[in-house]
Amino acid sequence: MAAKRVIVIGGGVAGMQAAVALKKQGVTPMLIERDITLGGKLCRWDRLFPSGTRAGEVVSPLVEAISETGIRTVLCGEVSEIVGDDSRVEVMLTDGSSYEAEAAIIATGFDLFDASLKEEYGYGIYPNVVTSVDLEEMFRSGAVVRADGSEPRSVAILHCVGSRDRQAGCGHCSRVCCITGVKQAIELKQLYPGCNVYNFYMDMRMFGSGYEELYKEAQERYRVNFIRGRISECSGTMDSRVLVKAEDTLAGRPLRLTVDMTVLLVGKQAPASNAKFASELGICVSSDGFFKGADCFDGATLTSRRNIFVAGTATGPKNVGESMNEAVAAAIKAAEYVKGLA
Amino acid sequence: MEKAVADIHKGSSGTVAKKFGFTVKSGRAIDIDAADMSVADEVMARVPSWSLCIGCGGCTATCTAGAFADYNFRRLHLMVRRGEVTGLRGRLSACMLCGKCVLQCPRGVNTRGVIAALMELLPRD
Numbered sequence: 049m050a051a052k053r054v055i056v057i058g059g060g061v062a063g064m065q066a067a068v069a070l071k072k073q074g075v076t077p078m079l080i081e082r083d084i085t086l087g088g089k090l091c092r093w094d095r096l097f098p099s100g101t102r103a104g105e106v107v108s109p110l111v112e113a114i115s116e117t118g119i120r121t122v123l124c125g126e127v128s129e130i131v132g133d134d135s136r137v138e139v140m141l142t143d144g145s146s147y148e149a150e151a152a153i154i155a156t157g158f159d160l161f162d163a164s165l166k167e168e169y170g171y172g173i174y175p176n177v178v179t180s181v182d183l184e185e186m187f188r189s190g191a192v193v194r195a196d197g198s199e200p201r202s203v204a205i206l207h208c209v210g211s212r213d214r215q216a217g218c219g220h221c222s223r224v225c226c227i228t229g230v231k232q233a234i235e236l237k238q239l240y241p242g243c244n245v246y247n248f249y250m251d252m253r254m255f256g257s258g259y260e261e262l263y264k265e266a267q268e269r270y271r272v273n274f275i276r277g278r279i280s281e282c283s284g285t286m287d288s289r290v291l292v293k294a295e296d297t298l299a300g301r302p303l304r305l306t307v308d309m310t311v312l313l314v315g316k317q318a319p320a321s322n323a324k325f326a327s328e329l330g331i332c333v334s335s336d337g338f339f340k341g342a343d344c345f346d347g348a349t350l351t352s353r354r355n356i357f358v359a360g361t362a363t364g365p366k367n368v369g370e371s372m373n374e375a376v377a378a379a380i381k382a383a384e385y386v387k388g389l390a
Numbered sequence: 391m392e393k394a395v396a397d398i399h400k401g402s403s404g405t406v407a408k409k410f411g412f413t414v415k416s417g418r419a420i421d422i423d424a425a426d427m428s429v430a431d432e433v434m435a436r437v438p439s440w441s442l443c444i445g446c447g448g449c450t451a452t453c454t455a456g457a458f459a460d461y462n463f464r465r466l467h468l469m470v471r472r473g474e475v476t477g478l479r480g481r482l483s484a485c486m487l488c489g490k491c492v493l494q495c496p497r498g499v500n501t502r503g504v505i506a507a508l509m510e511l512l513p514r515d
């Protein structure tokens with residue numbers, strides 16, 4: 049019997065975890081990643097919520113497991129087309145190469161919302177308006193400073209930028225930005241204890257284990273200010289600071305505040321390729337553009353095609369743990385499927 | 391709608407408005423840049439659990455005084471945290487110190503401790 053092969057598309061934590069799990073099930077996985085390295089978004093994050101673990105500590109063991117078990121990996125390979133029928137899948141890359149297998153797991157992840165589309169927040173216009181992604185890069189480089197190199201003494205963190213916002217064309221909740229905002233507020237206070245940090249939120253969505261505790265720690269130990277209300281606009285001041293306007297909805301009054309830096313918590317969006325792959329394969333995406341599982345309880349990683357599986361943030365916003373667990377689930381289902389083939 | 395706006399004015403800069411006989415425009419927006427946080431900082435130092443408030447309104451809902459008087463404890467202590475302390479001392483006198491709010495608070499804020507500190511620290515009207 050020929051070895052059963054499963055192609056995993058996307059080498060973020062979900063794709064890597066799926067490949068490792070497939071190998072453990074005795075199936076031959078092949079991993080295709082667009083970037084020059086494996087790891088996906090985690091290559092850009094510094095410390096992870098809720099534990100403070102370095103992102104590299106999650107990525108490295110997976111990369112090692114992939115090389116130790118000899119999983120065939122294609123880097124710098126962007127998948128442009130997925131075709132095939134009920135018994136075979138063919139994956140085409142932009143460089144013209146193609147690969148065939150009995151099944152595929154799509155783990156192509158998410159895209160980040162482009163904050164400059166919300167012009168009223170002045171991203172790309174005012175140098176001290178940055179995104180949560182920029183702030184992660186600053187944490188990684190060790191230099192969390194304003195555009196002129198000075199330490200921020202006050203920071204406003206704005207939740208729901210490009211999420212839950214019909215004006216931005218994104219109605220869904222990105223789920224992890226609230227906790228990212230809490231984590232980043234704490235990290236700012238750890239770095240600069242005298243800095244005043246203000247989080248402007250619509251709802252605080254602390255869904256995960258340890259998240260509510262982190263929120264309380266931000267309040268009690270770090271004295272982060274949480275203000276319920278959405279910033280309507282940011283404007284630059286003469287001295288390169290940022291004036292933010294919001295309603296303090298708990299006070300029922302408009303509120304204004306000038307800060308040294310504003311951080312926009314950008315949301316997660318479905319990559320445009322989701323719709324393309326879905327139409328090529330005849331599988332479904334949800335109204336938010338993420339892949340839709342065959343069933344929201346028992347079939348989250350299954351699609352209407354028996355040899356196509358989905359995992360990680362490709363199916364919707366998730367944290368690292370959820371993405372990795374969904375990858376194991378997809379790998380088990382994919383292995384069951386290919387082993388069942390004659 | 392008009393009533394709500396009037397309430398808001400009473401709650402914060404009502405005294406100022408009364409003193410000068412016109413609706414001051416500074417009463418509309420909360421200006422954190424200009425706010426005096428000295429009372430808030432001192433209350434926070436004495437009652438650290440105050441930092442855990444999530445503005446749920448449980449204290450106001452259960453409040454004995456709030457059922458009879460125009461007194462909203464949640465909003466009162468929120469305004470202190472926004473640095474607006476004028477005109478609050480008189481309002482706080484509605485409190486009967488019954489302590490029901492402490493039993494209600496889901497975040498374990500020592501609301502009675504907050505009240506005691508405010509009674510001492512809020513400026514007399």
Ligand SMILES: Cc1cc2nc3c(=O)[nH]c(=O)nc-3n(C[C@H](O)[C@H](O)[C@H](O)COP(=O)(O)OP(=O)(O)OC[C@H]3O[C@@H](n4cnc5c(N)ncnc54)[C@H](O)[C@@H]3O)c2cc1C
Nearest residue numbers: 058060061062082088089096097127157158360361367368
């Ligand atoms: C600002 C921010 C901070 C976060 N911090 C945390 C945190 O502290 N803790 C936590 O638990 N979660 C955090 N998350 C969530 C975390 O980033 C995700 O859970 C995780 O990245 C999901 O992994 P993934 O593999 O599903 O997707 P991704 O990380 O997006 O990986 C997808 C991979 O697929 C590749 N790919 C895409 N399309 C193709 C294609 N056509 N061909 C080939 N390859 C392709 C991409 O290059 C990428 O490597 C954060 C999210 C954000 C936005």
Ligand code: SF4
Nearest residue numbers: 208211222223225226
């Ligand atoms: S997780 Fe929080 S910040 Fe992110 S979209 Fe949902 S409510 Fe908004």
Ligand code: SF4
Nearest residue numbers: 453485486488489491
């Ligand atoms: S102690 Fe005061 S504020 Fe608290 S419930 Fe009683 S009357 Fe209301």
Ligand code: SF4
Nearest residue numbers: 443446447448449495
């Ligand atoms: S009950 Fe507690 S958390 Fe709720 S508003 Fe009152 S003090 Fe705040």
